[in-house]
Amino acid sequence: MTSISESTKTLLKKHGYHLAGTHGAVKTCLWLNKSLRNTGACYKSKFYGMTSHRCIQMTPTLVCNHRCLHCWRAVEVPVEIPPVWDLPQDIVKGVFDEHRRLISGYGGSEFMDKTRWKEAFSPKHVAISLSGEPTLYPYLPELIEEFHKKEMTTFVVTNGTNPEMVAQIKPTQLYISLNAPDEDTYEKACQPLGNSWENILQSLEILKDSKTRTAVRITLTKGVNMVDPQGYARIIGLAEPDYVELKAYMHLGFSRKRLSQDNMPSHDEVLEFSRQVAQAMNYQIADDSRGSRVVLLSKDGEKQNIV
Numbered sequence: 016m017t018s019i020s021e022s023t024k025t026l027l028k029k030h031g032y033h034l035a036g037t038h039g040a041v042k043t044c045l046w047l048n049k050s051l052r053n054t055g056a057c058y059k060s061k062f063y064g065m066t067s068h069r070c071i072q073m074t075p076t077l078v079c080n081h082r083c084l085h086c087w088r089a090v091e092v093p094v095e096i097p098p099v100w101d102l103p104q105d106i107v108k109g110v111f112d113e114h115r116r117l118i119s120g121y122g123g124s125e126f127m128d129k130t131r132w133k134e135a136f137s138p139k140h141v142a143i144s145l146s147g148e149p150t151l152y153p154y155l156p157e158l159i160e161e162f163h164k165k166e167m168t169t170f171v172v173t174n175g176t177n178p179e180m181v182a183q184i185k186p187t188q189l190y191i192s193l194n195a196p197d198e199d200t201y202e203k204a205c206q207p208l209g210n211s212w213e214n215i216l217q218s219l220e221i222l223k224d225s226k227t228r229t230a231v232r233i234t235l236t237k238g239v240n241m242v243d244p245q246g247y248a249r250i251i252g253l254a255e256p257d258y259v260e261l262k263a264y265m266h267l268g269f270s271r272k273r274l275s276q277d278n279m280p281s282h283d284e285v286l287e288f289s290r291q292v293a294q295a296m297n298y299q300i301a302d303d304s305r306g307s308r309v310v311l312l313s314k315d316g317e318k319q320n321i322v
């Protein structure tokens with residue numbers, strides 16, 4: 016039994032999502048594919064030393080309380096909260112089984128780097144950031160713990176609407192997505208189900224005292240939220256994160272129904288906006304990746320590998 020209807024499952028499958036357990040999902044990303052072919056790696060490999068072909072992208076739930084314009088998922092199709100949540104061990108097993116099955120499918124290709132392909136069966140990283148809001152899964156701390164027991168690093172990306180859970184989790188790197196410098200822009204860009212702006216500010220304050228590596232991520236959408244760099248700087252200042260990632264909106268998945276190509280800023284526009292945010296909060300540009308249109312800021316202009 017799953018909490019996801021058959022029609023939604025078909026839609027998700029069409030877009031490359033595979034169910035793990037009854038409500039989690041896993042998807043192999045473009046960069047894993049490129050890394051297996053030895054033709055490129057994700058910006059997280061450049062910024063933090065992650066190995067793209069050994070990274071799993073998953074979510075414990077596809078339920079979300081936002082309907083962001085930039086989201087690649089079909090936010091218009093609601094996913095119900097399941098009557099019973101899967102246990103963390105069952106989600107981890109489901110994720111590994113599905114990930115291995117998907118990797119096996121690449122084995123026959125003559126373009127694969129065979130050494131990398133074998134390594135991909137022993138993943139080292141998990142990005143809990145695929146789609147859906149992971150803090151809505153009540154056993155998220157235990158799920159992170161399960162991955163750590165397997166000596167994997169964990170990245171969690173939350174929209175910050177659930178500060179109680181943000182206070183409890185300790186992944187290797189904890190991100191809060193901040194997609195507006197003020198409440199009006201937040202309503203427009205994220206279309207929350209209920210007003211969560213104050214919760215997001217609270218989560219940012221919690222991030223400041225977090226004992227793990229922290230980051231704030233902004234998805235910049237031209238004509239929507241690429242405004243008021245000083246406003247962003249002021250709010251990010253609540254969190255004093257180790258890193259700030261400013262990334263261009265990419266015109267992919269279901270977001271194509273809500274936004275146009277023109278909403279994608281160029282890398283130079285992202286760089287310029289990032290310079291303004293950095294200057295206003297006294298951070299430095301630590302790195303950037305033109306291919307992914309993303310810029311990394313840190314307090315001292317340095318970056319540290321996670322492993």
Ligand code: SF4
Pocket residue numbers: 079080081082083085086087088090145146147148174
């Ligand atoms: S918070 Fe994330 S999953 Fe939820 S709608 Fe926004 S982009 Fe999509």
